[in-house]
Amino acid sequence: MKQSKMLIPTLREMPSDAQVISHALLMRAGYVRQISAGVYAYLPLANRVLEKLKNIMREEFEEIGAVELLAPTLLTADLWRESGRYETYGEDLYKLKNRDSSDFILGPTHEETMTALVRDEITSYKKLPLNVYQIATKYRDEKRPRYGLLRGREFIMKDGYSFHADQDSLDETYLDYKKAYEKIFERAGLNFKPIIADAGAMGGKDSQEFIAITDDRINLEKWLVLSKNIASIEEIPESVLEDIKTELGKWLVAGEDTIVYAEGGDYAANIEMASSQFEPAVAYTEELELEKVATPDVKTIDEVAAFLEIDPAHTIKTMVYRADEELVVILLRGNDQLNEVKLTNHLGASFLEAASEADVEAAFGAHFGSLGPVGMKEVKIIADREVEPIKNAVVGANEDGFHYINANIGRDFEVSEFVDLRTVNEGEISPDGRGTLKFARGIEIGHIFKLGTRYSEAMNANVLDANGRAIPMIMGCYGIGVSRLLSAILEQFARIYVEKTPKEEYKFSWSINFPTELAPFDIHLVPVNTKDEAAMELTAELESKLRAKGYQVLVDDRNERAGVKFADSDLIGLPVRVTIGKKAAEGIVEVKIRATGEVVEINKDELVNTIEILGQN
Amino acid sequence: MKQSKMLIPTLREMPSDAQVISHALLMRAGYVRQISAGVYAYLPLANRVLEKLKNIMREEFEEIGAVELLAPTLLTADLWRESGRYETYGEDLYKLKNRDSSDFILGPTHEETMTALVRDEITSYKKLPLNVYQIATKYRDEKRPRYGLLRGREFIMKDGYSFHADQDSLDETYLDYKKAYEKIFERAGLNFKPIIADAGAMGGKDSQEFIAITDDRINLEKWLVLSKNIASIEEIPESVLEDIKTELGKWLVAGEDTIVYAEGGDYAANIEMASSQFEPAVAYTEELELEKVATPDVKTIDEVAAFLEIDPAHTIKTMVYRADEELVVILLRGNDQLNEVKLTNHLGASFLEAASEADVEAAFGAHFGSLGPVGMKEVKIIADREVEPIKNAVVGANEDGFHYINANIGRDFEVSEFVDLRTVNEGEISPDGRGTLKFARGIEIGHIFKLGTRYSEAMNANVLDANGRAIPMIMGCYGIGVSRLLSAILEQFARIYVEKTPKEEYKFSWSINFPTELAPFDIHLVPVNTKDEAAMELTAELESKLRAKGYQVLVDDRNERAGVKFADSDLIGLPVRVTIGKKAAEGIVEVKIRATGEVVEINKDELVNTIEILGQN
Structure with missing residues (x-):
C-alpha cells in the first residue's frame, strides 16, 4: 500500500489536550481523530489494527464453538422495559424517538436483545447450550468522556452471551471463554492479568476481569529503545535521563482500576474484591480492666x-x-x-x-x-x-x-x-498463601460474567427441561473492549527512542513498537529520495518480493524530507523499517528492527531472510 | 462448524408478513430476524455472508487504491448544519440529544464527516487525490420500512468518498470505482446493470446506479430446480405447474426502480433518465389552414x-x-x-x-x-x-x-x-442506435456519483493549488448497500425445487441456491442418523478432510428426522450437500450439487474430486 494514498495525519508534537500516552500517540501517529467529545474516527492505520484484533477474536471464539452474529444497535425502549433497565440504567443511556414518537435507545450492551432473540427461537433444553457473540459499535453517554479511546461515548465491543439449561454447562462455557480471552490477549502481545471482579452489582455469580497492566514510570529501561550507536543506558548523560523522566512524568498512568496481585503466585483481584491471608491470632492475653x-x-x-x-x-x-x-x-x-x-x-x-x-x-x-x-x-x-x-x-x-x-x-x-471488610495493603500474603500482594494500575480490557437468570427470569426466557417443565435459561456474558484494546496496546508499546547525533548530542522522541501480530502493516519500506530512480525501482522490487512472502507492506512514496519520513515511520511504529537510500544502486538497503533498535545494512537478496531471523519480537 | 451450535431458526412456512421472496426466505431459512420495524438482527448465516461480501469489497477497493477507515455514526448536528442538511434532510434523519442537551444525529450518510476529516488534515493539492471508504451501519427513519432488508431503518452501507484537486482526477477515480463495482457484483454472482442515474437532486454531475435485475415470473424454467428423477419440465403435470405459478405470483417483484436497457446494446438508464433515438422527420408536408x-x-x-x-x-x-x-x-x-x-x-x-x-x-x-x-x-x-x-x-x-x-x-x-421531455417506451431504439429498449425491474445495489464541490464549498474544504490559491476540493461519493445486497442475492438465487415422490407425486418447495463465493459455508455434511456411529465417524473424517482442503463445512449434527434435515438444508442453500446415510459403513455417501440438482453416490475417497469437478457453479 502506498503511503501517499493513506490518510495518516501525523503531528509534530504530542497534542496538548491528551492526558495519557496512548491518547497522545494515537493522535500524534495519525491513528485516530476525535469527531466530537468521546467520539472518534478510526483512520486507516487504526482500522487495520482493529480488523486484525477482530480476526484474532474470531479464530479463538470459533475454537470454543461461539458463533458470530450481528444484532442491531437501535433498540426499542420496550425491550429494555422488559428487563427494567430502561428506567434504571441512568443517564449514560442514549434515548431517542423515531418519527412516530416511539421510544428507542442506542444499545450500550445487548443482554436484552440476545435474550429476546434466543427466547423467541429456542424452546427446548435440547437446543442448548447456545453461545453467540458480535463485534459491534456501542453507545454510552459518558458524563466525562476522556483518555481517548479509553472512555468514549461511541466504542467498539465484542459482546458474547451464552444460554444454558444447567449450571455445569454455564461453568464449562465460562472456563472456555476465560481460556479464549487469555489466548486473545496473549496473541495481542499484552501484559495482562485475569482478576476476580465484583459481580455483585449485576446480580450475578462469578465474574472475572482481564486487566492490561499499565506500567509505572519507575522502570526507565522498559520505556527506552536505544539507537545503534548508544551502547547502554549508562552511557546517556544524567541530565538527558532527567529530561526523559520529566517527559514520562507528564502523563497520567492510564487505567481506572487498581488491581492486587500476588508476586510469586496466581492470585489477582480488583482492589475492591481483594483479600489477604487471615490467620486468627491465638496468643493468650489477659483482659485488663475497662x-x-x-x-x-x-x-x-x-x-x-x-x-x-x-x-x-x-x-x-x-x-x-x-x-x-x-x-x-x-x-x-x-x-x-x-x-x-x-x-x-x-x-x-x-x-x-x-x-x-x-x-x-x-x-x-x-x-x-x-x-x-x-x-x-x-x-x-x-x-x-x-x-x-x-x-x-x-x-x-x-x-x-x-x-x-x-x-x-x-x-x-x-x-x-x-x-472480611478491609482493603488489603501491599506486602500482605495472598489469600492462598502463595506470594506477596502487590498493587498495579490497569485498564479493563475484558470481562466474563455468570449472569445466572437475571435476564431470563425478567424476560420470561424459558425452555422446557427433560421433564417438560419450564425453566429459565441460565446465562453468561462476555465482553471485550475492542477499541479500548487499541489504547491498552499503545500504553504498553509506547517507547522513547534515544539517538546520539553525529555531534554526540543525545536526543529522544516518542515512538510506537507495535506488536507483530497487530501492527497495521508488517514492514515499512522507506525510499529516502523518491526522485532517485534506482531507489524507486528497488523499492518496487522489494515490495513485490515481500508481498509474495505474505508480508503486508507500507511504502512511503511521499516526496518528503528524510527527517520527516523517519520521524513518521517511528511514530507509525511498524515492526521492521527498510530504508532504501543512496546505496540502492548497489542493491544495499538498511533494515531496522524496531523492538530492539537493531540496524543492519544488507544486500537486497538477504532482505527476506534477515527479516525472518531478526524480526521475531 | 456444528449446526447444533449455530442459531439457524428455520420456519416451516413462508412468513405471512413478507411481501417479497427475499424477505420471506431470509426469515424462513433462519438468516435474519426482525427486532423492530425495519431493524434486523443478522443471524450467524447472514453474518457470514456479510463478512464474505465485505472481504470481496476490500479486495477490489485495495486494487483501486481506496483506503478503509471507520467514521463514527453518532454525529453532532453542528457538522450537518455546516452543510445545511440538518435542516433540509427531512424526517428520515434520526435526531437525538445527549445528556448535555446538545443535538446529535445518527448518520444516514457521511459526506459531512469525511469532508470535515479531510479538510482538517489536508491543506495542499499535493496530498490529493485521497480515496477513503468505510463499511458501517447507517440509520434512516423510513416512513414505511418494508421488504425485509430492502428498506430498513438500520442498515449496512459501504460508503466511499474521494477528494481531488482537479476534474480529471475525479473522472479517473470515478471510472476506477465503476470497474471495481462491476467486479464486486460479478463476484457476488449477480445479474446487474450499471445505469445512468439522476444526478440532479444532489446537485452533482455524472451519476450511475448499479441495479440488480429482479426477475419476472414469466420464465418459469429459471425458477425451477428438478430432482434427479424428473427428466425435464415437460414431464411435470400442468396442474402442478399452475400451482407453482400461483405460488410465484403471490410475491411482489422486488425493486423500486424501473430500468430501461437496450437489448443488443450497452445502453441502460433509470426510466427517469432514459432517452431513445431521435430522428427529426424531414418529409415535407403542406401546411393546411388552421x-x-x-x-x-x-x-x-x-x-x-x-x-x-x-x-x-x-x-x-x-x-x-x-x-x-x-x-x-x-x-x-x-x-x-x-x-x-x-x-x-x-x-x-x-x-x-x-x-x-x-x-x-x-x-x-x-x-x-x-x-x-x-x-x-x-x-x-x-x-x-x-x-x-x-x-x-x-x-x-x-x-x-x-x-x-x-x-x-x-x-x-x-x-x-x-x-427531450418524454418517457421512453419499450421497443424504441437505444439513443446510441444499438439495440431495442426493454424495461426491467431492479434493486439499486450501488451508486457512484460525482459530487463536485457541493460539500467542500459549503464546508470550506479547500486546498492550495500549484499556484498557492485556495480551491475547494472536488469530490466523488460511492455507495453500496451491503445488507440490501443480501436481499438482491436472495431475489436472484431463490429457487423452487421440484421432486417426484416414490408414489409419482410431484411436490415443490422453496430453496436457495447460494452463489459459491457468498454461501455462508461451502459444503453441508448431513449425517442422516446421528446415532449411527459409523456415519458419525465418517462425517468427522470427511469434515476434517474437506477443511484441510480449505472448504468451509457445516455439519448437521442435530438429532432430527431426515426430512427435517433435508428441508433445512435446502433452505440454508449451501452449494453442495453431502448425505452420510445407511451406506456409511461401506464408505459410500451421496453428493448433491444444488445449482444443477445433480445427485451422485460416490466412495468417500472420491469426495474431494467430485466436489471440485461438479461443484463449479
Missing part, C-alpha cells in the same frame, strides 16, 4: 495512638453506615481502611452510604471522632475479622475528649459478625 | 383522436406546470408521457408540480381538457423534441368543446425550445 481516659483534642486514630503511645493496630475504629435505610455500625482495626464494596456485597444492600454526623448524633449521642461500640444498643455491629483477635483495645467513648482503654469483645460490647 | 372544430364531450387525447379519426401521434398535448413559482407550458406528442425528472433537470428547478386547474383557468381562461398553445401569450412554451416535426396538428382551443385542427408551429403558435 477504663475511660481523657484524650483531649485527639480525634483521628493516629492522634489517639500517638497520645496514648500505642500501636494503631491496638485501636478499633468505629464507623456508621446507612444501608438501605438501616444504620449499621462497622468496626475496623485502627490502621485498616473499610472496603465499601465488600460491605455492600456482604449486606446485599442495593444502597449504601456513610451516615451523616447528624444521624450519628441522633442515634448514639456522640460525634464522629469519639464513636465507640461500648454501650451501643439496638444496632447491628459488624466487625472486620481482623478486629476479633484484638485484646484490650482502645475505642471511642461516645463522649468528646474521652476514650476507653482495655475494651474487650464479649465483655464490654457485642459484635454480631466478623467478616 | 380551423376550429367542435369536439363535444371529448377531453382525453384518445377521445379526440377517436372523434376526429386520426392517429394520436398527430395531436399535441398541452400541460401546465409550476416550476419555482413560475408557470410553464409543456407540449408533448399526444401519445407520449411527460417525464417530470427530465423537466425538473432541464429547468434546473428546485420545485416542480402540476399547476392547479384554478391557476390554469386564471392564466389562460381554459379548462384542463381544452388547453392548447394557439393564442397563449406571455408564457414560456417548452415542447418535447418529438413535437417539432408534427404538421397540421390537433390541439386544444382553450375553449370547452372545441379543438383546432391543422395547427402549425411558427405559424399558429411559438415554442421557445425543443428538448
Whole structure:
C-alpha cells in the first residue's frame, strides 16, 4: 500500500489536550481523530489494527464453538422495559424517538436483545447450550468522556452471551471463554492479568476481569529503545535521563482500576474484591480492666495512638453506615481502611452510604471522632475479622475528649459478625498463601460474567427441561473492549527512542513498537529520495518480493524530507523499517528492527531472510 | 462448524408478513430476524455472508487504491448544519440529544464527516487525490420500512468518498470505482446493470446506479430446480405447474426502480433518465389552414383522436406546470408521457408540480381538457423534441368543446425550445442506435456519483493549488448497500425445487441456491442418523478432510428426522450437500450439487474430486 494514498495525519508534537500516552500517540501517529467529545474516527492505520484484533477474536471464539452474529444497535425502549433497565440504567443511556414518537435507545450492551432473540427461537433444553457473540459499535453517554479511546461515548465491543439449561454447562462455557480471552490477549502481545471482579452489582455469580497492566514510570529501561550507536543506558548523560523522566512524568498512568496481585503466585483481584491471608491470632492475653481516659483534642486514630503511645493496630475504629435505610455500625482495626464494596456485597444492600454526623448524633449521642461500640444498643455491629483477635483495645467513648482503654469483645460490647471488610495493603500474603500482594494500575480490557437468570427470569426466557417443565435459561456474558484494546496496546508499546547525533548530542522522541501480530502493516519500506530512480525501482522490487512472502507492506512514496519520513515511520511504529537510500544502486538497503533498535545494512537478496531471523519480537 | 451450535431458526412456512421472496426466505431459512420495524438482527448465516461480501469489497477497493477507515455514526448536528442538511434532510434523519442537551444525529450518510476529516488534515493539492471508504451501519427513519432488508431503518452501507484537486482526477477515480463495482457484483454472482442515474437532486454531475435485475415470473424454467428423477419440465403435470405459478405470483417483484436497457446494446438508464433515438422527420408536408372544430364531450387525447379519426401521434398535448413559482407550458406528442425528472433537470428547478386547474383557468381562461398553445401569450412554451416535426396538428382551443385542427408551429403558435421531455417506451431504439429498449425491474445495489464541490464549498474544504490559491476540493461519493445486497442475492438465487415422490407425486418447495463465493459455508455434511456411529465417524473424517482442503463445512449434527434435515438444508442453500446415510459403513455417501440438482453416490475417497469437478457453479 502506498503511503501517499493513506490518510495518516501525523503531528509534530504530542497534542496538548491528551492526558495519557496512548491518547497522545494515537493522535500524534495519525491513528485516530476525535469527531466530537468521546467520539472518534478510526483512520486507516487504526482500522487495520482493529480488523486484525477482530480476526484474532474470531479464530479463538470459533475454537470454543461461539458463533458470530450481528444484532442491531437501535433498540426499542420496550425491550429494555422488559428487563427494567430502561428506567434504571441512568443517564449514560442514549434515548431517542423515531418519527412516530416511539421510544428507542442506542444499545450500550445487548443482554436484552440476545435474550429476546434466543427466547423467541429456542424452546427446548435440547437446543442448548447456545453461545453467540458480535463485534459491534456501542453507545454510552459518558458524563466525562476522556483518555481517548479509553472512555468514549461511541466504542467498539465484542459482546458474547451464552444460554444454558444447567449450571455445569454455564461453568464449562465460562472456563472456555476465560481460556479464549487469555489466548486473545496473549496473541495481542499484552501484559495482562485475569482478576476476580465484583459481580455483585449485576446480580450475578462469578465474574472475572482481564486487566492490561499499565506500567509505572519507575522502570526507565522498559520505556527506552536505544539507537545503534548508544551502547547502554549508562552511557546517556544524567541530565538527558532527567529530561526523559520529566517527559514520562507528564502523563497520567492510564487505567481506572487498581488491581492486587500476588508476586510469586496466581492470585489477582480488583482492589475492591481483594483479600489477604487471615490467620486468627491465638496468643493468650489477659483482659485488663475497662477504663475511660481523657484524650483531649485527639480525634483521628493516629492522634489517639500517638497520645496514648500505642500501636494503631491496638485501636478499633468505629464507623456508621446507612444501608438501605438501616444504620449499621462497622468496626475496623485502627490502621485498616473499610472496603465499601465488600460491605455492600456482604449486606446485599442495593444502597449504601456513610451516615451523616447528624444521624450519628441522633442515634448514639456522640460525634464522629469519639464513636465507640461500648454501650451501643439496638444496632447491628459488624466487625472486620481482623478486629476479633484484638485484646484490650482502645475505642471511642461516645463522649468528646474521652476514650476507653482495655475494651474487650464479649465483655464490654457485642459484635454480631466478623467478616472480611478491609482493603488489603501491599506486602500482605495472598489469600492462598502463595506470594506477596502487590498493587498495579490497569485498564479493563475484558470481562466474563455468570449472569445466572437475571435476564431470563425478567424476560420470561424459558425452555422446557427433560421433564417438560419450564425453566429459565441460565446465562453468561462476555465482553471485550475492542477499541479500548487499541489504547491498552499503545500504553504498553509506547517507547522513547534515544539517538546520539553525529555531534554526540543525545536526543529522544516518542515512538510506537507495535506488536507483530497487530501492527497495521508488517514492514515499512522507506525510499529516502523518491526522485532517485534506482531507489524507486528497488523499492518496487522489494515490495513485490515481500508481498509474495505474505508480508503486508507500507511504502512511503511521499516526496518528503528524510527527517520527516523517519520521524513518521517511528511514530507509525511498524515492526521492521527498510530504508532504501543512496546505496540502492548497489542493491544495499538498511533494515531496522524496531523492538530492539537493531540496524543492519544488507544486500537486497538477504532482505527476506534477515527479516525472518531478526524480526521475531 | 456444528449446526447444533449455530442459531439457524428455520420456519416451516413462508412468513405471512413478507411481501417479497427475499424477505420471506431470509426469515424462513433462519438468516435474519426482525427486532423492530425495519431493524434486523443478522443471524450467524447472514453474518457470514456479510463478512464474505465485505472481504470481496476490500479486495477490489485495495486494487483501486481506496483506503478503509471507520467514521463514527453518532454525529453532532453542528457538522450537518455546516452543510445545511440538518435542516433540509427531512424526517428520515434520526435526531437525538445527549445528556448535555446538545443535538446529535445518527448518520444516514457521511459526506459531512469525511469532508470535515479531510479538510482538517489536508491543506495542499499535493496530498490529493485521497480515496477513503468505510463499511458501517447507517440509520434512516423510513416512513414505511418494508421488504425485509430492502428498506430498513438500520442498515449496512459501504460508503466511499474521494477528494481531488482537479476534474480529471475525479473522472479517473470515478471510472476506477465503476470497474471495481462491476467486479464486486460479478463476484457476488449477480445479474446487474450499471445505469445512468439522476444526478440532479444532489446537485452533482455524472451519476450511475448499479441495479440488480429482479426477475419476472414469466420464465418459469429459471425458477425451477428438478430432482434427479424428473427428466425435464415437460414431464411435470400442468396442474402442478399452475400451482407453482400461483405460488410465484403471490410475491411482489422486488425493486423500486424501473430500468430501461437496450437489448443488443450497452445502453441502460433509470426510466427517469432514459432517452431513445431521435430522428427529426424531414418529409415535407403542406401546411393546411388552421380551423376550429367542435369536439363535444371529448377531453382525453384518445377521445379526440377517436372523434376526429386520426392517429394520436398527430395531436399535441398541452400541460401546465409550476416550476419555482413560475408557470410553464409543456407540449408533448399526444401519445407520449411527460417525464417530470427530465423537466425538473432541464429547468434546473428546485420545485416542480402540476399547476392547479384554478391557476390554469386564471392564466389562460381554459379548462384542463381544452388547453392548447394557439393564442397563449406571455408564457414560456417548452415542447418535447418529438413535437417539432408534427404538421397540421390537433390541439386544444382553450375553449370547452372545441379543438383546432391543422395547427402549425411558427405559424399558429411559438415554442421557445425543443428538448427531450418524454418517457421512453419499450421497443424504441437505444439513443446510441444499438439495440431495442426493454424495461426491467431492479434493486439499486450501488451508486457512484460525482459530487463536485457541493460539500467542500459549503464546508470550506479547500486546498492550495500549484499556484498557492485556495480551491475547494472536488469530490466523488460511492455507495453500496451491503445488507440490501443480501436481499438482491436472495431475489436472484431463490429457487423452487421440484421432486417426484416414490408414489409419482410431484411436490415443490422453496430453496436457495447460494452463489459459491457468498454461501455462508461451502459444503453441508448431513449425517442422516446421528446415532449411527459409523456415519458419525465418517462425517468427522470427511469434515476434517474437506477443511484441510480449505472448504468451509457445516455439519448437521442435530438429532432430527431426515426430512427435517433435508428441508433445512435446502433452505440454508449451501452449494453442495453431502448425505452420510445407511451406506456409511461401506464408505459410500451421496453428493448433491444444488445449482444443477445433480445427485451422485460416490466412495468417500472420491469426495474431494467430485466436489471440485461438479461443484463449479
